[in-house]
Amino acid sequence: MHSVVALGADSPMESAQPNRESRRRGAVALVDCNNFYVSCERRFRPDLRKKPVVVLSNNDGIIISRSNEAKSLGVKMGSPLFKVEDLIQKHKVVVISSNYALYFDMCDRVREVLAQFAGIEKYSIDECFLDLSHKKPGELLDYGRAIKRRVEDWTGISVTVGISETKCLSKLANKIGKKSKRAKGVLNLYQSPHLEKALAITDVGDLWGVGEAYQNMLHAAGIHTALDFTKAEEHWVRKKMTVVGARIQMELKGVPCLPLEWVAPPKKQLGIAQGFSLLVESREEMLEAAFFKGSEEAAKAHKEKLAIKEMNVWIQTNPFSDGPQYSDLLPIVFPVATQDTSELIRAVEWAVERLYKPGFGYKRIGVWATKVDPENCVQGHIWVRPDMEKRPKLLKIMDRINDERGRGTLRMASVGINQRWLTKFEKQSPHYTTRWSDIPKASIG
DNA sequence: TCTGGGGTCCTAGGACCC
């Protein structure tokens, strides 16, 4: 039986090679925008250059992007703002609320430029994988430099390019390239004599796919560097870290296991959670929030062209407080998958009515669709027929306006106008690229 | 006062069927 294991479903190669694509032999690049949100802000605020700058999460809660100057002051990623307030005051760090309309728009511009060079996989808002198999090994470095230059010239966003045989290795090349002065933002580790050294200077916890839990486990087992990890016994890795770890190990050895995906697969889940800017106690305000979440979830479904079959609604008190804690979740099943705004609002309201208990201070409400269908293949029902065409044009217009002007600009009357709990964005920059009135003006003379 | 908000993938184990 053991000889079958190497080729059977247990083998990382077997389960990681569902198609021809993963037998790709050429180079792959990871292009990553440097300090992306801060860079977007600076693009329209030249006065912020050279200054320490941070961008905050929703509710102005934690720090999610830092300029290099802020990094060297010791401002940590993910720090709650109030914990680094002293540092911020002392060094006059500029603090900005996040402005996703701006970041999504800048992200599209960067991707457009990248697509001129190669097939791209959109990995995250600030990262793309590029298929460089059409380039000869000797051309890779110059090509990487050309990519970097054009993105910067055309969008004003600075990027780092890491090149190697596999996705995991290009991630590694990117990470090292970001720190290395000599690389100047482009590091090519494809068929490189320096690869072993790169692996040797990388902590295993800095690898893509190795988080805190695996890092601790590996350190305890005496595996400290990425190089140690490539030498670890394969069956042991498979047993301790599942097929996920086995794939990472193969990829580090230069064997592609993670195919490039040109077309994003349809979303399997669709969620929105929201922290309130302050505690909500009354039933009325919770219901108002429920209405609001219902309409937001619907807008998201319209945008993704998905209909919702099942969703969970939950509410939660502040987990950081010492006060009495309560949280509960209610699943909802729709007889026919829906993306109808009023139906979704009614469902969320129904759930919150049942979940709400007086006597608590609520901090968060969440709506998460756990099962979705593409809107054009909704299963009918013996009593109810799906009729997506009837969705009023009004809803589409509502979605568009909210997309351009920020969530909640237009809403159903039932959502209410009080909303003292609404997410805070107190230090937000203008919508430079998506709102006519916010376009930067240049004065001459 | 103040601690984000999205997502994906994998596995073990229970339910259920024959």
Added chain:
DNA sequence: TCTGGGGTCCTAGGACCC
């Protein structure tokens, strides 16, 4: 005396990512 066994589907929970 005697509680089989294999297959599939589903879910909860863990691990990870940005």
